[in-house]
Amino acid sequence: MTTTHMLDQARAILAVADAKLEKLRNVRPYLIDLSLRENPVGSAIGQTLADKLAILPKLREFGFTNISLGTLDYAMPDELEVDDDFMMYLRDNHIDMTGCFAFTAMGIAAPDGTFTPDASQLKLAAYTVPNTVHEIYLSKLGMQGNYDLPTLRRSLPVSVQWLHDNMRGDNGGKPRILINIVDGCDAFSESLETTCEILALLATLPIEGITMEDDRGTYLPFQVGAYVAVARNYLPPPFKILVHVHSGAGFENASVMEALLNGADGAWGGLPKRAAVIGHASLAELIANLVRVGNPYMRTYRLDQLLPLATGLQELDEMAPVPDDLPIVGHNAYRLSLSFFAQRADRFMDLPPEAIGGTYGYRVCPVISDSPVLAGRLAEVTGKPPSIFGSDVTTQMIRLMRRDLRAGERIDYDEPTALMTLYERALASLPLPDVAA
Known part of the structure; x- marks a missing residue:
């Protein structure tokens, strides 16, 4: 053939x-x-x-x-x-x-x-x-x-x-x-x-x-x-x-x-x-x-x-919340765990949440979440714009989550208190700026 x-x-x-x-x-x-x-x-x-x-x-x-x-x-x-x-x-x-x-x-x-x-x-x-x-x-x-x-x-x-x-x-x-x-x-x-x-x-x-x-x-x-x-x-x-x-x-x-x-x-x-x-x-x-x-x-x-x-x-x-993981209408249906998963209006077969009256949210999963997701979730928790959470600190947060898991620690980083603790740890562990430069 x-x-x-x-x-x-x-x-x-x-x-x-x-x-x-x-x-x-x-x-x-x-x-x-x-x-x-x-x-x-x-x-x-x-x-x-x-x-x-x-x-x-x-x-x-x-x-x-x-x-x-x-x-x-x-x-x-x-x-x-x-x-x-x-x-x-x-x-x-x-x-x-x-x-x-x-x-x-x-x-x-x-x-x-x-x-x-x-x-x-x-x-x-x-x-x-x-x-x-x-x-x-x-x-x-x-x-x-x-x-x-x-x-x-x-x-x-x-x-x-x-x-x-x-x-x-x-x-x-x-x-x-x-x-x-x-x-x-x-x-x-x-x-x-x-x-x-x-x-x-x-x-x-x-x-x-x-x-x-x-x-x-x-x-x-x-x-x-x-x-x-x-x-x-x-x-x-x-x-x-x-x-x-x-x-x-x-x-x-x-x-x-x-x-x-x-x-x-x-x-x-x-x-x-x-x-x-x-x-x-x-x-x-x-x-x-x-x-x-x-x-x-x-x-x-x-x-x-x-x-x-x-x-x-x-x-x-x-008289209770909708189960989080229901397709389309569940709370997690449009909470991104990885920015790659975002559905776009300009892509065939995608249905962004705005098309049916919703908006994107963010969900931290330590194995997969990337910097945009961490910045988005921090913005949801703090009420501050995601742009203030730079890639240096969000990348450090990813490193810390990986290290925690390798050390046998299982933490729900999506929970606001745990997320902010992770953020503070990341800030504290960032390399100091080179003031001599």
């Missing part, structure tokens, strides 16, 4: 990657924000009615046009939740619910044709929420204790029709109904034939589209992408396909990207990382990553508020 031929092959391989980037740049994602539900579900604290009333206008101001107000509990519908109080408050005080959703469960049609709406459907209509994400299960384990496949087949069309007959959508129009396959990835992996049969049924119903979950976050990105591609074959545009992926195995954001590349229209999730399990592919991460690839539609959002809003909401839910 000649050098020219190998180079042509390299160009062809990279052209495939470039085509994927171009697709991500041009997608106008359909997003449903769940910061009022997804995040408090996994929180040790939760949200009060007052919290939710304060959060809703912030989500609208940020730029979300589709917002879930909550889930109308299926297991204990008689015991109301804050979500119920919230929707009743919005209704009773005539607060605009345009673009708002609530999650509901499917009603049941008996073999004789008698239909019993789920309690969540009755609440949805009573609360005048205009749109819904209507949830079903397709795997054997998911259906167990809820319904069997024949019941699902006959109930789903009737349940959707009940929603049309009993809801008023945005501005008095038709409600937007998305069918969420809660166990979507499980269903595809367990029974392709059954799942495709239900997708074909959904294609005949008056719905806006579907959403599907990897609710434990255990499927690999290429599997999620493949399941989306199959669903797209059954549900061509204008049907919408959204995904929701939890952080079970660390694949979540890659899975959402694979879903978009394979025909998904968007995703739903909270703005913060916190979710029902250990986290999820949050909308903050998705928006930030689409900004990273140059997607112009992200300019519809208040990107200068993305970082402070996402972290502020999580701190509200947890």
Whole structure:
């Protein structure tokens, strides 16, 4: 194989990657924000009615046009939740619910044709929420204790029709109904034939589209992408396909990207990382990553508020700081340990913190930190400009950290008191100036 031929092959391989980037740049994602539900579900604290009333206008101001107000509990519908109080408050005080959703469960049609709406459907209509994400299960384990496949087949069309007959959508129009396959990835992996049969049924119903979950976050990105591609074959545009992926195995954001590349229209999730399990592919991460690839539609959002809003909401839910090492929104995501790691606005695929409402900070790590990082951290601690901390003293600080480690001393130099002690030691150990010169 000649050098020219190998180079042509390299160009062809990279052209495939470039085509994927171009697709991500041009997608106008359909997003449903769940910061009022997804995040408090996994929180040790939760949200009060007052919290939710304060959060809703912030989500609208940020730029979300589709917002879930909550889930109308299926297991204990008689015991109301804050979500119920919230929707009743919005209704009773005539607060605009345009673009708002609530999650509901499917009603049941008996073999004789008698239909019993789920309690969540009755609440949805009573609360005048205009749109819904209507949830079903397709795997054997998911259906167990809820319904069997024949019941699902006959109930789903009737349940959707009940929603049309009993809801008023945005501005008095038709409600937007998305069918969420809660166990979507499980269903595809367990029974392709059954799942495709239900997708074909959904294609005949008056719905806006579907959403599907990897609710434990255990499927690999290429599997999620493949399941989306199959669903797209059954549900061509204008049907919408959204995904929701939890952080079970660390694949979540890659899975959402694979879903978009394979025909998904968007995703739903909270703005913060916190979710029902250990986290999820949050909308903050998705928006930030689409900004990273140059997607112009992200300019519809208040990107200068993305970082402070996402972290502020999580701190509200947890009554504790955001974990330092979360990507994108964690405190350490933009604290440099080495100046070489800085992301720049003029470099492809970088996302400097200023692009999402943040600023760079500094974190001293004795094995790697260089002079700019030490000067930056000293400036943070002292409030003085970094320029006053010359390379002579910061270089000496590096030498001392190395010597300490070699001597078996393990010190957290990032801690302000330890940092200033190190600085004083460095000053004291610098060679005296040659006064004779």
